[in-house]
Amino acid sequence: MKKIFMFLAVLGIMTISAQFQTANAQDQPEAAATEEVVAPADDAAEVDAADPFAAGKSDQPLHQQLKKLFIEGGAGFMALVLLCLIFGLAIAIERIITLSLAQTNTKKLLAKVEDALKEGGVEKAKEVCRNTRGPVASIFYQGLMNMDQGVEMAEKSIVSYGSVQMGQLMNGMSWISLFIGIAPMLGFMGTVIGMIQAFDAIEVAGDISPTLVAGGMKVALITTVGGLVVAIILQIFYNYLVSKVDSITIDMEDASISLVDLLVKYQK
Numbered sequence: 001m002k003k004i005f006m007f008l009a010v011l012g013i014m015t016i017s018a019q020f021q022t023a024n025a026q027d028q029p030e031a032a033a034t035e036e037v038v039a040p041a042d043d044a045a046e047v048d049a050a051d052p053f054a055a056g057k058s059d060q061p062l063h064q065q066l067k068k069l070f071i072e073g074g075a076g077f078m079a080l081v082l083l084c085l086i087f088g089l090a091i092a093i094e095r096i097i098t099l100s101l102a103q104t105n106t107k108k109l110l111a112k113v114e115d116a117l118k119e120g121g122v123e124k125a126k127e128v129c130r131n132t133r134g135p136v137a138s139i140f141y142q143g144l145m146n147m148d149q150g151v152e153m154a155e156k157s158i159v160s161y162g163s164v165q166m167g168q169l170m171n172g173m174s175w176i177s178l179f180i181g182i183a184p185m186l187g188f189m190g191t192v193i194g195m196i197q198a199f200d201a202i203e204v205a206g207d208i209s210p211t212l213v214a215g216g217m218k219v220a221l222i223t224t225v226g227g228l229v230v231a232i233i234l235q236i237f238y239n240y241l242v243s244k245v246d247s248i249t250i251d252m253e254d255a256s257i258s259l260v261d262l263l264v265k266y267q268k
């Protein structure tokens with residue numbers, strides 16, 4: 001799982017570096033295209049009069065529009081926000097794979113353990129648990145390991161090791177929560193810095209020009225939107241993972257109670 005996480009992280013960093021390399025190359029062609037388009041001013045005025053939002057519309061593909069917004073929002077802050085998304089998604093994907101592998105058919109496992117106890121005793125049941133994947137089988141194995149000391153000791157071992165397994169299921173979740181909190185903060189920081197730059201430009205120009213104000217506001221709001229979008233995406237993954245952990249935990253607790261009852265029955 002760590003290899004998957006590292007692969008996704010490296011892939012994200014390579015994507016960001018590619019964005020930086022293409023940013024400067026796109027600035028000059030865009031400026032030249034802007035100068036060429038300025039000529040038909042009368043037609044543009046007629047379009048604006050018919051549709052005030054026509055200027056914001058674009059026929060470019062979605063990835064080109066996103067790349068343009070990334071560059072306009074400021075490569076520094078937008079790169080940090082994008083890193084939060086990449087690392088957060090990498091951890092989320094790793095957790096989804098791990099939790100999917102951790103799910104076990106507890107009813108089927110209990111039936112196998114019961115049959116093993118009847119046929120070969122505790123050793124046979126331990127072998128069944130060793131050959132089964134997931135935290136439930138690990139908890140069963142720990143309980144069976146202490147069966148020679150009595151059912152009470154086995155129950156204590158099950159409870160203790162169950163807490164360890166729950167902690168392992170929640171491993172990495174705190175990092176996703178961290179990125180959910182950091183991404184909007186970085187966006188808001190970019191907003192504040194963009195506003196400061198807009199006021200600096202107004203101060204240098206000595207006049208409140210709509211172009212200067214609109215440019216600074218646009219850069220500021222793009223960073224805010226980027227941070228909020230990243231936080232929303234990661235929050236969806238986080239809630240999904242929490243629900244998955246809760247489901248596995250409930251199965252673990254229910255299966256542990258059933259195992260203790262099974263051990264009491266076997267001892268008698």
